[in-house]
Amino acid sequence: MDPMEYIVPNRKRLPYGMMNFAVIRREDYYYVDKTRFIPMIEQADRFFFFIRPRRFGKSLTLNVLQHYYDVRTRDKFNDLFGDLYIGKHPTANRNSYLVLYLNFSGITGELNDYRKGLDAHCSITFMNFCKIYADLLPPETLEELRQVNGAVEQLDYLYQACERAGQKMYLFIDEYDHFTNAILSDAESLHRYTDETHGEGYLRAFFNKVKAGTYSSIERCFITGVSPVTMDDLTSGFNIGTNYSLTPQFNQMMGFTEEEVREMLTYYSTNSPFHHTVDELIEIMKPWYDNYCFAQDCYGETTMYNSNMVLYFVKNYIDNGKAPREMIEDNIRIDYEKLRMLIRKDKEFAHDASVIQTLVSQGYITGELKKGFPAVNITNPDN
Structure with missing residues (x-):
């Protein structure tokens, strides 16, 4: 044949592996409308944490929210959202923020030197932010940002510049736990992990700075990741975030x-x-x-x-x-390393309580869904 x-000329294409909402809509891909959750997110606490497994649509969800809230996409609102739920029921906050999007999964660098990676990623993103919102920020913003060193101080500078200009920021962080996941799949690195997420670690300093920004121009945050591990370690410094991962009203937001x-x-x-x-x-x-x-x-x-x-x-x-x-599909298999590490841990700490043995012998296992736990407790079978 x-x-x-x-x-088929008019058949919608499938957005397999796609994360750019504008392209999906512009080129008429099949889109499952999840925009009814936008008003619910607005009703929720302003600093929103959400954990889901890989390949569950987290990045696309962030991208939808970015397009909805960004001041620059105001004139594209009807093209993007017109026939969707939120197009018919828009909220007052639509297209009213300067959007800052950080994706920690794109950060390269050795585990023991990810500070350099974080600085580089943030620097490029912050400079781009200054360029695209140049007409809404004080004229000297980009030049002055270049004089400031490191992600933590640059973030400090940036949200204060937005504050001076009377602008509201919406901060998105995708894969906030990327570093810790990388470290956790390498059994040797647990102590290094602890150094970074406790006390004066750089990652913790960064989240503390985000927290400081929420008293200023950072009006909303939406932060996603795949594991509840870091949450506990980082968020005692960032205790303003609310974890909605296990709440019934958001159960269907992704997937x-x-x-x-x-x-x-x-x-x-x-x-x-x-x-x-x-x-x-x-x-x-x-x-x-x-x-x-x-x-x-x-x-x-x-x-x-x-x-x-x-x-x-x-x-x-x-x-x-x-x-x-x-x-x-193949992309999911990259997580096997982490599973291997957990299997080794299971064996090491199991004694009589091996999770895997129980699974093999009875075919299922029950445990309690945990909202978050520090990495050192990863050896507790319930976690």
Whole structure:
């Protein structure tokens, strides 16, 4: 059969692996509308912490919020949000912030020298911030920022410049726990981790500076990561953040509900060669991608599908007419190192309480969902 037959001119493309909301909307990709959560985030505390596993749509969520709040995207509001929930029910705060977005996962450098990496990433980001908002900041801002050394002092300078100009800042930090995750997958580094997150560590100093900024022009923060480990260590210095990771009202903010997956499959079944019913496909996907539940109160009601895995599956199915041979995509496998470390820890500290042995022998395990814990307690089986 001619593969050209399968190129359907008006079929929405799948945003597999995409994190840029503007491109998804501009080029008519399939988008699962999560914007109903925006007013709920506004009603929540101003300093919002949210933990989810990898590939769950955290970066895209941040990108949606950036486009919604940025003063520079005001004239694109209808194109981006017009037919979405928030386009029909906008809030008073839309497009009213200078947006500062830091992505710690992009920071390079050896573990023992990540200060250099943090400084470099922040310096580039801060300078870019000064350039794009030049007409809203005092004229000398960029020049003066260049005279200041290091991420901590530069952040200090920047939020004060915004304050002088009467501007409000919205700070986004993606993968705030990137350093600690890297350190935790290397068993030797635990003490170095402790040095950085306790006492006078640089990372802690940075978060203390963020805290200071919240008394000034940093009006809102949205911070995400994958592990509740650092939280405890860093946030005693940053005790203004509220952790919403386990709250029922935000359980469905990232990831797809079964209803959303069915809707997507139904849409593609009308314009692509499907050899299964939607029910049959759900049955194939469910054991692999479903059953995430992050709020105890939602248990037994709505479980979530990993959004990235669903897109991976549907894309493969449309391209090849069958389920992918590898149900787990390669990108997820990079976390195996960290799992190995935890397995070693499990063995080392288990004695009679090995989590893995229990899993093997009875097929399931129960534990308590923990909001956060210091790294040194990682050896507690419940954590």
